[in-house]
Amino acid sequence: MAESDIYEELREKLNLFPVRVPRTKELMEMLKVVYTPEEAEFLAHFSAPLQNPETIDQIVKKTGKPREKIQEIIEGLVSRGLLYRFKSSDGTIYYTLPPIVPGFDLYYFSSGRDSDEKRKAAKLFDKYFTDSLGVEMGASNYPWARVMPSEKTITVDKEISADLIILPFEKMSEFIKTSRCIAVINCSCRTIRKCNHPLETCLVFGAVADFMVENGYGHYLSVEQALELLEKMEEAGLVHNTMNIQARPTFICSCCSCACIILRNLVELHNPRAFAKSNFLPVMDDEICTKCKKCVNICPTHARVYHASHDNEPERILFLEERCIGCGLCAYHCSNGATKLVKVRDQIPEKTPAEAFVRVEAERIH
Ligand code: SF4
Ligand code: SF4
Incomplete structure (x- = not known):
């Protein structure tokens, strides 16, 4: 699949959350700054938002990829706040894709770790908020x-x-x-x-x-x-x-x-x-x-x-x-x-x- 299609698929998945993610130049650029093509493809095929969270066994079965590879991708995403991990009361570890807001913004940016990637992503996110995301954050008569x-x-x-x-x-x-x-x-x-x-x-x-x-x-x-x-x-x-x-x-x-x-x-x-x-x-x-x-x-x-x-x-x-x-x-x-x-x-x-x-x-x- 062409690289641009992978990021578009990720955007479409993120667009299923209550705060929509319309396609703009800044958004697509930000997705490319933040996610590697491999990570974008991985997340684009995650379960639909707010449905069942997934265990690593389920992900391995679904993707057919080696467990070590999946573990590596997951760890990279979780450590940067791009994939949410939680433990259920019976101790099972689950993973879910966070929405752009509130989720990606909170987990990814609040780490406060200064880097060229973060600075570039922050600039693009701010422009995206002003031009598109702000309207989407208040697109319902029932505010979130x-x-x-x-x-x-x-x-x-x-x-x-x-x-x-x-x-x-x-x-x-x-x-x-x-x-x-x-x-x-x-x-x-x-x-x-x-x-x-x-x-x-x-x-x-x-x-x-x-x-x-x-x-x-x-x-x-x-x-x-x-x-x-x-x-x-x-x-x-x-x-x-x-x-x-x-x-x-x-x-x-x-x-x-x-x-x-x-x-x-x-x-x-x-x-x-x-x-x-x-x-x-x-x-x-x-x-x-x-x-x-x-x-x-x-x-x-x-x-x-x-x-x-x-x-x-x-x-x-x-x-x-x-x-x-x-x-x-x-x-x-x-x-x-x-x-x-x-x-x-x-x-x-x-x-x-x-x-x-x-x-x-x-x-x-x-
Ligand atoms: S309401 Fe209170 S804070 Fe406001 S002007 Fe009067 S005294 Fe000052
Ligand atoms: S509660 Fe007071 S400070 Fe808050 S918005 Fe109303 S007038 Fe302003």
Whole structure:
């Protein structure tokens, strides 16, 4: 088979995931930078996404290639985050092809290992995100990602939300306290596009945590350390994002609008379906507000706007609700308690990644 056909077959396989992978010059160039022709051919014939993961015995049988050769290809891919490996409860090792997002971006780029290959791939990925991938990441009315509110800022306000209780999927601490293991890895987005925000910020859980630590991409954290890290991220003005599901997600990112593809998709590419908003909104007490503008400066979506006094009108802090994603950073950074975050709706996400996948497809608009 011609080399270009091999990479096209790999693209077509990656294109079967919820976040589509349209063919562009940059994408095809990036695939050639990252995968050898042998690796591309190997992955192109992997099981269809989100179906059965495969054991090495199954792969050997399917391909008819010597076991040693398959082992060599697998090790090369796993060590670079291009093939995901996990152990089931009975100890069997399985392999699956990760999607481009969230998967390839997270596993391949967060390794933070600087090389000519990584730098070249990062440049091509960034251009691909701006020109094509961003639109695909928000192509459904059911977004695959969701904002997690700053938990510390949530206030139960009976007047506003008498019937609404804070549900487990809305609390990051719930995921963290009940996870078998937690690891922290470098933010893949800030590896691709460098900025001044902290780099070691993304939490991964369970099997993904094991995978990243085994590959030398991250290190385990205790529950206390993970909770402390989340708070430091809020202090740094970062927005927590995760998968739009009720079950424990595989990751919690802490995003900035200068580098992170989830937040940039909304703020820079103006994609309204970039991610689901949280069920919370900030409420401001104008009597207490000192108009210090901290909330205006920290808000990643410009939902808080300072309006100077004019024509005998006092200065004001305006709130543009349609821009608000319910992250709670304004409340976190309001030092005199004039802003609090309250629950205002009860949008319940799908339970599992598989159910979310079906919903993303069902509500796909292009
Ligand atoms: S941070 Fe608080 S006190 Fe300062 S302007 Fe915003 S709401 Fe007012
Ligand atoms: S106003 Fe801005 S900072 Fe506050 S919750 Fe909304 S998006 Fe977040």
